[in-house]
Amino acid sequence: MKITAIGALALAIASAVTGAVVLTGGLPHTARRSPAHGSAVSRGPAPSPGAPGIGDPLMPLSGNGGYTVRRYTLDFDWQAPLTPFPAAATVRATATQSLSRFDLDFAGNTLRTVTVDGAPATAVRDGDELVVTPPRPIPRGRAFTVHVTYTADPTQRRHRDDAIQDYGWMPTPDGTMVCAQPDGAKMVFPANDHPSLRAPVTFRVTTPDGVSAVANGRLVGTERRPGRRVRWTYDSEEPIAPQLVQMAIGEFTFVEGTGPHGLPLRDVVPDGLVGGTGAYRSLTAQHLAWLERRLGPYPFRRYGVLVGDTDLPVALETQSLSVVPRDDLLGDRVDAERNLVHELTHHWTGDSVAVRRWSDLWLSEGHARFYERLYSAEHGGPDLEEVMRAAYEQHDQWRHDDGAPAEPTAPTLFRAMRYDGSALVLFALREKVGEETFDRIERSWVTRYRGRVAGTPEFVALASRVAGEDLEPFLTRWLYGPHAPPMPGHPDWQVDPVED
Numbered sequence: 171m172k173i174t175a176i177g178a179l180a181l182a183i184a185s186a187v188t189g190a191v192v193l194t195g196g197l198p199h200t201a202r203r204s205p206a207h208g209s210a211v212s213r214g215p216a217p218s219p220g221a222p223g224i225g226d227p228l229m230p231l232s233g234n235g236g237y238t239v240r241r242y243t244l245d246f247d248w249q250a251p252l253t254p255f256p257a258a259a260t261v262r263a264t265a266t267q268s269l270s271r272f273d274l275d276f277a278g279n280t281l282r283t284v285t286v287d288g289a290p291a292t293a294v295r296d297g298d299e300l301v302v303t304p305p306r307p308i309p310r311g312r313a314f315t316v317h318v319t320y321t322a323d324p325t326q327r328r329h330r331d332d333a334i335q336d337y338g339w340m341p342t343p344d345g346t347m348v349c350a351q352p353d354g355a356k357m358v359f360p361a362n363d364h365p366s367l368r369a370p371v372t373f374r375v376t377t378p379d380g381v382s383a384v385a386n387g388r389l390v391g392t393e394r395r396p397g398r399r400v401r402w403t404y405d406s407e408e409p410i411a412p413q414l415v416q417m418a419i420g421e422f423t424f425v426e427g428t429g430p431h432g433l434p435l436r437d438v439v440p441d442g443l444v445g446g447t448g449a450y451r452s453l454t455a456q457h458l459a460w461l462e463r464r465l466g467p468y469p470f471r472r473y474g475v476l477v478g479d480t481d482l483p484v485a486l487e488t489q490s491l492s493v494v495p496r497d498d499l500l501g502d503r504v505d506a507e508r509n510l511v512h513e514l515t516h517h518w519t520g521d522s523v524a525v526r527r528w529s530d531l532w533l534s535e536g537h538a539r540f541y542e543r544l545y546s547a548e549h550g551g552p553d554l555e556e557v558m559r560a561a562y563e564q565h566d567q568w569r570h571d572d573g574a575p576a577e578p579t580a581p582t583l584f585r586a587m588r589y590d591g592s593a594l595v596l597f598a599l600r601e602k603v604g605e606e607t608f609d610r611i612e613r614s615w616v617t618r619y620r621g622r623v624a625g626t627p628e629f630v631a632l633a634s635r636v637a638g639e640d641l642e643p644f645l646t647r648w649l650y651g652p653h654a655p656p657m658p659g660h661p662d663w664q665v666d667p668v669e670d
Contacts, residue, residue, distance in 0.1 A: 281300070
């Protein structure tokens with residue numbers, strides 16, 4: 171019965187859109203380096219293929235070259251838990267070179283049709299890349315629109331052996347939610363999937379009556395549809411990296427509130443968890459005020475918590491709507507607040523100030539862990555210095571196992587070094603320059619690069635400028651290499667021996 175239903179759904183989608191050409195064979199990367207097909211534009215360089223990645227050494231095929239995305243519009247016609255459903259993505263982009271073809275990051279799902287500016291395009295699968303050849307080359311500087319229809323598979327997810335664990339589509343008892351970090355957005359929609367590449371997103375999600383949908387940003391409106399269905403439209407309001415996209419469906423209660431300076435707050439809670447999670451969710455305004463005193467104004471237009479009704483113990487900083495697991499919000503207050511503050515801190519460092527390369531992840535996770543630990547120390551948790559001393563003792567072991575803070579490998583991205591190990595770098599910087607100067611560095615960092623992309627060199631340069639001294643030798647020793655340097659002000663701290 172399940173196979174029959176899926177087959178009928180695929181036939182309906184295929185018959186609904188005609189004229190688009192789709193090729194589904196594989197294409198080896200070596201073949202894609204052959205000369206481009208199609209005629210050249212009249213002026214400028216001859217059309218050539220956009221690169222299949224932006225050159226990040228850790229994830230070479232993340233993102234794509236040759237164009238900039240201006241907006242995603244995502245249409246999801248959700249049916250029922252764990253059931254494939256019709257989906258479409260409209261990608262508005264501008265060519266940054268004369269393009270003979272280009273890639274989208276797109277994994278799994280069943281591809282149906284691809285058009286470019288309304289005309290049928292050839293689309294070929296190459297692993298997690300969708301290689302699109304438009305009917306004619308796209309000149310540099312030209313705006314163009316790609317429309318992809320497909321059957322979304324809400325059972326699709328992958329696994330990492332680090333803090334991320336499972337990611338992609340995550341099932342819930344009555345729906346689904348998205349956990350896209352680090353490169354799982356491509357399992358949800360065709361994307362330019364790298365944390366440094368951001369664009370606004372419009373979500374149009376159709377659900378059965380009685381089932382709600384939520385996504386990043388603002389609810390634009392709801393519309394009754396035939397067959398007792400409802401279409402929910404959301405606008406992300408700000409450019410957003412694909413890994414920070416959230417779209418969740420279920421039987422939800424929306425809990426509205428107000429934060430500092432009138433900031434709209436919106437929690438999205440499975441109906442049966444509203445009462446049990448309310449005590450810790452109500453602390454969001456307090457957390458915002460505490461962080462604003464240190465990092466300046468909250469950088470987005472609204473905030474809230476999506477209570478994750480899954481067994482996955484992972485919280486995520488999905489932009490303007492953090493995911494926090496139900497078990498965290500039903501357990502110990504100190505642990506719950508640590509997670510709540512961690513994900514909220516990311517909205518300054520990681521969401522607003524995006525990392526330039528994956529090796530800069532220490533800037534995102536290290537800051538979130540540092541302020542989580544600092545808040546916890548002031549609100550009934552372990553003493554900050556004790557926590558940092560314990561991290562210092564393990565630092566060489568983490569360097570051995572996971573790489574230095576700014577030298578991860580792809581498999582060790584979300585291991586201990588990027589969390590407590592990177593928070594220790596910030597603690598060492600504070601001990602080096604003093605709390606007052608450190609606080610000025612931090613506020614300057616999130617203010618100067620608000621809404622922008624920045625990496626480790628920018629942080630080192632800014633810290634040096636604010637401190638009035640060259641901090642590159644100091645921070646280089648902490649961020650790279652096999653051994654932890656001495657901790658300023660703590661000559662008695664010792665690093666444990668490394669065990670293979």
